[in-house]
Amino acid sequence: MKPVLAAGAVIVDDAGRILMVKRGHDPERGCWSVPGGHVEIGETTAEAAAREVLEETGLRVEIGAELWCATIDYPGDRSYEIHDFAATIVGGDLRPGDDADDARWMTAADLASVPLAAGLHDHLRIAGLVPESF
Incomplete structure (x- = not known):
């Protein structure tokens, strides 16, 4: 499956705090992540990232460089190709x-506890955004 x-x-x-959202839906409901979601038909990944930030946090952003691309596999043959x-x-x-249950700024110590x-x-x-010991 693609x-x-x-x-x-x-x-x-x-x-140095990172903006995080608490996922309100599966996959990974209740986990914290950076704002994001599905790319809609006709959108670039950068456009989708900006739209998702607005929808999940109320903030308008200017998108910069791509930091990483990851493929995450979930049970039931579901897989996501995520561009952050x-x-x-x-x-x-x-x-x-x-679909965000919460949105807040988090320090590295906060991130280590959720x-x-x-x-x-x-x-x-x-990416150098949290310490090696994290």
Whole structure:
């Protein structure tokens, strides 16, 4: 089966905190992740990342470089090809929306104490966004 194409955004504030959302739906309901979701027909992955951030957090962003692409396999032969981009906030007010149960800024210590989406911890570490000891 062909993986579902998805995109997200990694947003870091001036204090080094990462914007995270608590997933409100499967896969991985209840886990924390960067804002993101399915790419719609006719969208680029970057456009999808910006749209998903707005829907899940109320924030408008400018999308930057792609940080990583990961394929995550889930039970039941479901697979997602996820493209995550760096992003910068250009407007809006932070509030959880769409399929996010919560949205908040998290430090590396915060991230170490919550359940994270599959593989996210490694990608954040490799990208230098959390310490090696994370």
